[in-house]
Amino acid sequence: MRIGVITFPGSLDDVDAVRAVRLAGGEPVALWHADDDLRAVDAVVLPGGFSYGDYLRAGAIAARAPLMRSVVERAHQGLPVLGICNGFQVLCEAGLLPGALTRNSHLHFRNRDQGLLVERADTAWTTSFTTGQQIVVPVKNGEGRYVAADAELDRLEGEGRVVVRYAGGNPNGSSRDIAGVTSADGRVVGLMPHPEHAVEDLTGPSVDGLGFFTSILAAAVAA
């Protein structure tokens, strides 16, 4: 299965995402933000970093990059997309996911190993987990506070759109401890924590992050 990883100017974690795809057993495909060709990939990962310097707003300019037009178009047709950290910010700015990510409530960059509660184990990117499972992956952000209007948050909770929630402390003041959300069809998922940094015992706090990448491969086999 070909899984594209987009590099924007300012992406930092694209190499780790490529490595995570490979460790999970997928074929990583490097994609470049200025192209418009998705190179026949079966799924796309938007990695962490500071795309375009995060000038204007985090992810705002990247969301309007040429390749993102293709991602948005294909996502509406069911292409699975995973946005991690800056990638989550890009997906919200592109309108593929609801809400927005804003400056952390305490104004500090927060970098630590983070507990997460998996609430949806049936999206394209989370079938390797079980509902209610607690996992640990690194979180590292300065603008990771998930916000939306209260009525919108109520709607999202009602529709079960929260994929992962912070457990053991909220690192950035996110509304209702929300760490990640999904599109209505469960194909597009975004989260602030970094599963691609938790794929090997040598470098991560766990190998829990690998589950996101094995999930999408399992989805391809089942399809």
Add this chain to the structure above:
Amino acid sequence: MAVHQVVVDVVLKPEISDPQGQAVLGALGRLGHPGVRSVRQGKHFVLEVDGDPDEAELREIAETLLANPVIEDVELHLRND
């Protein structure tokens, strides 16, 4: 061709908390300005455009790129002098 200046002010919606504004408010208190009750921080864009400003186009620019309508409100000021 005449150049016109257009100003776009972007502020967080009232229901979205503004920790940056709150940090400024805290500093004002320490500087001896206890009478300032609230600070909301925003962005101020100055655009110079050729010819007569097209309000619809400028509103599109403001609402699709300069601001994120999910969390921010926009004020457009066309200056024709």
